[in-house]
Amino acid sequence: MTEPTIRYHARNGVAELVIDNPARRNAMTLGMWRMLPELVARAEADRDVRVIVLAGAGDRAFCAGADISQFGQARDSEASVAAYDEAVAAGDAALVGASLPTVAAIRGACFGGGMGLAMACDLRFAATGSRFRVPAARLGLGYSFKGVRTLVQKLGFTVAADVMLSARIIEAEEAAALRILNQVWPAERFEEELAGRIGMIAGNAPLTLRAAKRALAELARPEAEQNSQAVADLVEACFRSADYREGQAAFREKREPVFRGE
Template sequence: MPHGQIRSNHVNGLAWATLFQPAKLNALSLAMWQQVPDAIARAEADPLVRAIVMTGEGEKAFSAGADIGQFADQRSGEAAVLVYEEAVSAAFHAVLHAGKPTIALIRGVCFGGGFALSLCCDLRYAREDARFRIPAARLGLGYASANVDVMVRKLGLGAASELLLTARAIDSAEALRLGAVQRLWPAGSFDAEAAKALQAIAQNAPLTLRAMKAALNECVTLEANRNFANADRLVEACFRSADYREGQAAFKEKREPDFKGE
């Protein structure tokens, strides 16, 4: 496994996609970028999966960013650069347009392409030791427009400009303030709190989550290209579902609902 991999594991309603190259702080190799869409597709196809979780192997990093050690071979020359950028764009597209909720769990370093990949997720939950940075301007490399687009979508133009143009690192508290993460926990309680938050999502009505995801995806599409027809069809399906009837019954009976995605 010289160039890392995305390790997939489906358990308790969650599909885990783990960035695995711990010797390089889970730096993303070309092979890893290429494996992201497959991991998302497997999660989408599994009827038992309610949500998709992306994380990094170990305690030190979500990801240090792109694997700079590969740049001489994989990002030099027009053809090689095109292959690499297409792989990154495909990975971003797969996560951004997943039909199921996507959550990034972030410990330690979350830099460069790893930071951008986490921003493709719907939610980001971080440990207090997490650090975030887009160092492209200090490396002299071109930062693909797909990466910039993701940052502006998720953070707004001002915050994205600040992080891109200064190349400075920010701590987890500033990341929370900027909206780069939604929830933050100390190291001692991170695993337990994150597990509770993930299960809370996984226990929600799957058809409702899918309809919400479709609408959310359209909301970040250019206004001229928006089409809410599919999202509206999914909303209608919710009201015809057994889960809708179960939700109503559970509310009346003052108990937790048991949703089946049907």
Template sequence: MTQPQSITTSPEWMTTPKNAPGHIDVRRVDGLLVIEVVNTRRYNAMSLSMWESLGQAVQSGDSDSDVRAVVLQGRGDRAFVSGADISEFGEQRNDPEQVARYERAVASAQNALIACRHPTIAVIRGVCMGGGMGLAVSCDLRYCNASARFRMPAARLGLGYTLVGVARMREVLGAARCSDLFMTARTFDGLEAARIGLATEVFDDTDFDRSAIERINAVSGNAPLSLRAAKLALRHLPGLAGAPSADEVNAAVQACFDSQDYQEGQTAFREKRLPRFAGR
């Protein structure tokens, strides 16, 4: 996704301190909450402070009724997110207490994307590895370019991947694909990512920006209450801990039929025009 022309200033808490290895940039553009991972010298690797800031940014957007979709992307053309910033492990992930804090920060960021009431969309260009893959599968939709490079390198680094992280990967890819990626630690491209279901769609490198933006605009132009109901149902069905109840899903479905948007959708269909949904 290209840099939007109209941006707003982010609150101070949304940006990691400047002395950190990288930071999280947040801006609101035409109903989109665009969250960008910025650490280009290290292929947008995530530091502890970045994991924490990312979780806060998504949670803030979740409560904003004007947001139609959350877009997660990496700065530049080289990488989406290359994973955790290994260079800080000696200081930030060196004893049980530090490891626990780090895992909480990662889980919080991923869970915020999964639980967000708005559609979450990963725009993946270039390297997407380790924690980057964890963030990608935490989003509802994932669009990548053909030359993107994916890898789950935990077995080559001596790292253990958390149960929650493996569960989400297995839910998206299935047990066989998940086993392959964790056991081989192999690298694969965007075409294979789409074939195995890791990417929702893959686009040619030369056409990636336009195609990804078209998909994002299509999502953000749909009825927010309908998308919310669908997302609740999809989270409920696997029966994982913390998932919405059937009653919550049913209430969200009923809210759609009781909404002004439902009337607007019918009117727009009769008048053969695009609907203008207000989320109520």
């Protein structure tokens, strides 16, 4: 059996991070949580990458959450529990704070920590047949304050309360209606539709995407911690960029712009 991992592949402006632990429905091991910030940083350092896509290997599961089979060893003391929780928080934070747009491409089960990963991404697209659940209330686990805040920010109080307190399974179509998802596509067309949407994002001006991402990230912080000047600086850089001039020229010449992130 292959070692659980997160595979990384970059091409055509897209860095794909694939959660690969199919024997456990792509559950995240401690090592995988620790890999995630490194892989996000790798994508950010690649000037050719415009979008980060997080997916699960196969079509049975995006991610079933944390690999509970590790808990006896990885969470057997107060110190190890703290280290484990820190690794999970760092993985989620890497996605939330990424300077590039992040997309969760969901097929199959998206439960627990897997739903946390999906919610940490900017956009969430799913195939029909996908299912969503935060099962902590069925396991006797508590919710972290940051995790609850993320759900409330992205879903609103009422939906977040339903998701957490009921611990029920939510089908993809209802998840879209509740705004857990941006869009659901038929499973047989999912890859095609997803590629089209990601290509649309990747074809946009990189500096504009970074400025928008930073603004969204700052707005997600408590107001006292927001850095509006950092956003203003990125917006100013857009106006000074060669890409802005290219965008204007392409509009005048009625052609597609070719952006270089400069």
